[in-house]
Amino acid sequence: DIQMTQSPSSLSASVGDRVTITCQASQDINNYLNWYQQKPGKAPKFLIYDASNLEKGVPSRFSGSGSGTDFTLTISSLQPEDIATYYCQQYDNFPPTFGQGTKLEIK
Amino acid sequence: EVQLVESGGGVVRPGGSLRLSCAASGFIFDDFGMSWVRQSPGKGLEWVAGISWNGGIITYADSVKGRFTISRDDAKNSLYLQMNSLRVEDTALYYCVRDRTENNWFDPWGQGTLVTVSS
Numbered sequence: 001d002i003q004m005t006q007s008p009s010s011l012s013a014s015v016g017d018r019v020t021i022t023c024q025a026s027q028d029i030n031n032y033l034n035w036y037q038q039k040p041g042k043a044p045k046f047l048i049y050d051a052s053n054l055e056k057g058v059p060s061r062f063s064g065s066g067s068g069t070d071f072t073l074t075i076s077s078l079q080p081e082d083i084a085t086y087y088c089q090q091y092d093n094f095p096p097t098f099g100q101g102t103k104l105e106i107k
Numbered sequence: 108e109v110q111l112v113e114s115g116g117g118v119v120r121p122g123g124s125l126r127l128s129c130a131a132s133g134f135i136f137d138d139f140g141m142s143w144v145r146q147s148p149g150k151g152l153e154w155v156a157g158i159s160w161n162g163g164i165i166t167y168a169d170s171v172k173g174r175f176t177i178s179r180d181d182a183k184n185s186l187y188l189q190m191n192s193l194r195v196e197d198t199a200l201y202y203c204v205r206d207r208t209e210n211n212w213f214d215p216w217g218q219g220t221l222v223t224v225s226s
Contacts, residue, residue, distance in 0.1 A: 034212060043202060044152070046214035055214075087152055091211040095168055098152040 002026050002090050006099035012107045019075040021102045023066075023088035031067045032092035038101075039084045047086075048073065080106060109133040109215055111203045116220030123193050127220055129186040129203030137161070137181040140206035143188050144213060145199035145222075153199075156188065157206065171197075193224045 003026035035048040156177040
């Protein structure tokens with residue numbers, strides 16, 4: 001199985017900060033990577049597909065980049081409603097696998 | 108509005124069985140593949156099983172193969188997960204998810220149903 005490693009595991013930032021979360025795959029997954037946002041007590045929500053394409057309705061302060069094994073989720077200006085745990089997921093190889101999550105908190 | 112509602116979770120002894128159900132609404136159910144994904148504190152998010160739009164392709168994670176069975180009833184817009192020979196490590200919140208593209212794009216997710224395996 002492809003291992004997905006996210007860093008950091010947790011992150012504390014201030015409102016307005018630029019926040020970056022990284023996701024590394026154990027082998028080349030092209031750009032077959034999704035990002036999900038899970039708010040406390042809620043189910044995950046589909047955020048970004050094919051590494052860099054925003055799902056409809058997702059604020060433009062979110063962006064994704066990367067290809068191959070290294071990927072990044074960036075929030076350009078952190079808002080209070082962005083407090084959540086973020087997960088990456090590869091769908092290049094079976095079985096689909098997730099990163100362990102990055103918990104984002106407000107400082 | 109697309110909606111997935113799971114039911115059937117509960118507390119069961121090791122070796123026991125449970126059947127989870129997922130009622131789908133707001134979309135043409137038999138146009139989409141479906142999956143079960145579970146979440147536990149120790150193992151994070153783990154894809155468990157998937158079934159294609161027509162039921163012709165069924166796949167399982169190695170951790171549940173031979174013990175769990177995924178199925179669907181398109182007439183009832185419902186997805187199921189029969190879980191047998193349950194283990195302590197199967198304890199998790201089980202989500203029903205739609206596969207938007209048959210490529211494992213999980214959107215949306217239900218609210219989850221909790222399965223606890225404990226003696």
